[in-house]
Amino acid sequence: MIHLQNIDKSYVKNKRKVNVLKNINYKFESKKFYCIMGKSGAGKSTLIQMLGLLLSPSNGDIYLEKTNVAGLSENEKADIRNKEIGFVFQSFYLNPLLNAYENVMLPGYIDKKSTLKEKKERAFLLLKQMGLENRENHYPKELSGGEQQRVAIARALFHDPNIILADEPTGSLDPENEKHILEILKKLSRKGKCVIVVSHNDAVKNYADKILYIEKGTLKEVKK
Template identity: 40%
Template sequence: MIRVTHIDKYYNRGKGSEVHALRDVNLTIQQGERIGIIGTSGSGKSTLLKVLGLLEVPDNGDYWLNDENVVRSKEKEKANLRSRQIGFVMQDFALMEDRSVLENVMTPLLFDRRYTWRKAKEKAYETLHRLSLEDLAKRKVSQLSGGQKQRIAICRAIVNDPLLLLADEPTGALDSRTAAEVLHVLLELNQQGQTLLIVTHDSQVAASCRTIYRMEDGHLQKES
């Protein structure tokens, strides 16, 4: 399904401030897997997430997404892949605070030519219903609690039925009880067949994953 091989990523390459963020990273993700990547701040785990999410281009190596090497795809092609096959859940929610919940969940579909406004609205309501959040559809995001915002962020991430759901510290901004509730939502989605990769510094969150990798100084190593 997804395979990255010999990935290297540099920042400020050739300068005194050069950072070798990813070093010969290899990773294979099968359909329906639940993978956790742990590591300290600056270890390279968020950079790897950006590469997998087609937000960063590696300096070396290959990235195979459904048997297509997407490393050298044009920016328009990558944007299409992101909108149709990849969902993102961020620590800071990355929602539009002054817009309604429904508008936020609809957003990814508005960049997909397969959806009219009406179809996008119907799909957004369907996804909110899936997570039992349809009662919040007309409320502004600014009126929601942190836990509600993260659930809405998850709805937005899965509204396009992505091949891969990438979660970057999805519980990092939440209290322990709310974090457990949000994690439960993610695990339920995985049990329903959603491929899930969680980047976290929280060992308890990582322990909920079937396969755990550790990132350290740009190196990715599978935990025994």
């Protein structure tokens, strides 16, 4: 699914070069739930942004299926993000000016293949699947944290992507909602998605098929 080959990532901070990730080699597969853990500043967010094609590696290649996406243009990367990757964030990242239905529709506004009717139906179906069928006209501030995160997951699934990247998806939720969200993500992995979750939360490990640790810039898989 996604194959990281010899990935290095470094920044220049205060005229000093900081190596965040060093020689990362890992292959993420479909139908799997991955949990990436590590201390703050270890490079978890950098890794997930590279997986989401929002950051380019300093060295190395990222293969999506058989395509090396590291060297693609920004527009090509944007296309892949729109169709192949769904993002879920800790702070939900819903647009406060749009209601639940419009937030789910957001990736679809630039889709030229489907009709508006098809896109609407898709958005309503996803909201229904998330148990939010009566909340489509509610704005983010009118929804609970759990509901907002379910809207965000529905939005991530709009184009039925193969990869779901979640950065601390339960960080702002109470235990009950945390469980609900993790179950949804688990279900998605069982349905064939490659779900990659970055988290500090140990509870996530219980749902993960693979647990990865980032330490001193290197990525290691640990046994459950």
